Amino acid sequence: MWRRILLVALAVLAGAAPPGAVTAAGPRPADGLLPFPSDRFTVADRGSPTGRRVHFPAGALPANVAGTHIDPAEWNRQDGFSPGTPILVHVPGLDPVASGIAPVTDIGRSMRPDAPIVLLNTRTGKRTPYWAELDAHAAAEPGRQLLVIRPAVALSEATRYAVVLRGLRDRTGRSIPAPKAWDFTVASRAGLTGRVLRMRDDAFAALGRAAPAFTVGQVTDYTAEQDARIARQVRGTVAVPSYLTGAGGPGSRLHYGTGGELPVASGTTYAADFVCNIPRGVSARRPAHLSLYGHGLLGAPTEIDAGNVKDMAHRYGFAFCATSWIGLSAADIPYVTGTWSDLSSFPSVPDRLQQSFLNFLFLGRAMVAAGGFEGHPAFRDGQGRSLLNRRGGLHYDGNSQGGINGGALTAIAQDWTRSVLGVPGMNYSTLLQRSTAFAPFQQLLDRSYPDKADQQVIFGLLQMLWDRGEANGYAQHLTTRPLPGTPAHQVLMHVAFGDQQVSPAAAQVQARTIGARLHRPALAPGWSDEVTPFWGIDRIRAYPYRGSALVVWNSGEAYAPPPTNLAPAGPRYGPDPHEFPRAQPGAQMQKATFLLTGRVIDVCGGAPCP
Structure with missing residues (x-):
């Protein structure tokens, strides 16, 4: 990638x-x-x-x-x-x-x-x-x-x-x-979240209690020799009302109609892609738990084919379904790259991200609604019985960009109340220059907007619009003071110490904002470079814990990042632990328990994780 x-x-x-x-x-x-x-x-x-x-x-x-x-x-x-x-x-x-x-x-x-x-x-x-x-x-x-x-x-x-x-x-x-x-x-709250809430409420008012229309395009059954963890993969599209101009592709903008302040449906339908994996071992008697999955930066729904996602699906019986974060998906790479040459084109990115939120919500509704996926042969066994446990409710799990955007998505979600945000943070104006992933885009920025003071102002300007499409604009309503027509949510944050792609400093800002409590001891003595490690974040006092939580995972090979707006690039910072938490069996057990019961359990024996 x-x-x-x-x-x-x-x-x-x-x-x-x-x-x-x-x-x-x-x-x-x-x-x-x-x-x-x-x-x-x-x-x-x-x-x-x-x-x-x-x-x-x-x-x-x-x-x-x-x-x-x-x-x-x-x-x-x-x-x-x-x-x-x-x-x-x-x-x-x-x-x-x-x-x-x-x-x-x-x-x-x-x-x-x-x-x-x-x-x-x-x-x-x-x-x-x-x-x-x-x-x-x-x-x-x-x-x-x-x-x-x-x-x-x-x-x-x-x-x-x-x-x-x-x-x-x-x-x-x-x-x-x-x-x-x-x-x-x-x-204001309305200035930050009002556009996507209008889109959500308008689209679901028209949908009612029904499942959205969807099309299954490809069903692949795997033998145990082909895949020991996944039995079937289903690909297709979900029909979502479009609130974008034109065909809704890269470069499209929210459709405001004639001089309006809030988006209106364009009258067209956006075909949101989806990929679902049904794990081996589920059956009509033991149907799969249902969870959306949010992919990483400029990635694709096929990230559910990653080994760590398959492991969790198989171990704990989750059917993960994913769609694209349009605006910041693989198909957007050429457009996003080009925006750094002329940032007047940037507003399309958060505009399309807001449509992606609606796409995720419609995919989730197709998963849990009567007459949705459960009624299609692709999600049934050979006797025509459903393999999906829609009565168990819906959940969300996402990593990296899926953790960042997942905070915003969760804050507007009506069909689920618990989310796992893997290696998350919020506020791209803080994240970008602290991320090794931003290096190619920094080169473009240096070429097109070479003045260093200009660049910092640009990050501030971009954040004003990015708030509409990432957790920074929604975090104050993520766990408390829920948005209108929205239930309160509970969040489990898994952070990688020394993460080289998503700054842990930005995750701490999010934890303070949403009131998440910290698993302590978070790090072994001597690992943190902070005077007061995790300042302002209260600890979890007893397990099992039923609030929102922050758990730090330490690979033992990474080191604290620079205390400036520089990325932790180079051998002195060790291997990048960005993907470490999601691959740990203990982390997967903690995630599954949390999603299914709302309880945060201590999987680290009262010690730092792992």
Whole structure:
């Protein structure tokens, strides 16, 4: 998969326009947007839940090397900024260590009375924890090196925050002037989730209690010699109302009709692909448990053919069904690669991700509804009896991107209440540069938007739209305060210590936000580089535990990642443990028990896992 992505990226690089246009004399776009975010770039709007509306003027957003500015139109639909926004400011000469600024390894320092940065909720008057770092990608260009302040827990929706810097020092310890305080407004619940909720409610109102239409295209029965774990694979498509323009392929956008604020059905049907594996050993007397599966970055539903997924299916009798995360699936690789040359095309990615959420929900309904999959011969035995235990309910298990997007999907799900999020996190603006998987895209970004300050502003801008299609925009309603018409959910997070693709720091932010409790001891003594490991995350006090949980899995070969926005690339960080948790028998037992009973059990004997 990564070879294919790299080849596409290199092809785009080869055809990119030469650099030059943006380096002409005059103010750079990022400079005009700093500090970011700021209510300087909002206007009053009485019809908005926040009372504000984002307003970036034409030509205000960064330009690529061809001189084309990012089109602000989609950003200007927002009623505020991301609840996980990177907070950006340029402070010439700043030394974070001399200033006592809290790093990612000491988040607790951000709450000290004399902390040099204060992130204040103006509604409650309470401070918000964070960590801050100078952009390590701009270390060779101090004049373009921004200070990046990252909330350690999601910022409250529809709330104004003030940012105060004080007592700053340079590397010699001398005081340096601090920027003036500024404020910004966080987007509302409706601004973050309203589009996909409209799509869900509209589509299911038309569907009622029925199963959606589906087509089975291929059924493959395996002998035990061919596959000792899977007896049958079923492939097909589910008919889902499309809320996208045109045929709904890469580059399509949400269909808003005539001047509307919320998507409307386009009148066409999206044929969402699916792949289901029925494990060996299930029968009409012992039918398979039902679970959706979420694949990884730019992957495909056939990830359920991975050995670890087959192992869990066979050991615990799960029939896993998967569909594509359209917007970030294998078929999207050329389009996603091309967006880094002109980010005006990026809005298609979160737009199609929202359609993918609906696709997953319809696939799930086909799995559990009367007259759905259970009635088709592909899901029945030779005597015509169903192999699916639809009365046992539906579940969700996803890894990597399936863990990240799965948090958002779970927050809107009505047909299941328990999800396992494998190697998850939230907030792509934090994740991207901390991931080895982003390396080919960083090359494209460097080519098209070479200014380092521009790049950090770009990550903040992308997060404003990405919130609609990943857990960062939904986490505050994932386990408590459920969204309208939605049950409360329970989540089990499995994190890989030293993960080189999905930063564990982003998983900790999610755990704090959703109130997940931590299995302790999480790590053996000496493994963590944090002053207070897992600061702000309460421990599980007794097992079995019936809340949401975070369990850290340590391969024993990986090491803590850099304490900056750099990826843990190279031999000093050991082998990538990204796929380690899902392959552990104990982890699979814990997942299966949780999905089927809602109980989190200790599979590590009171010690770190494994």
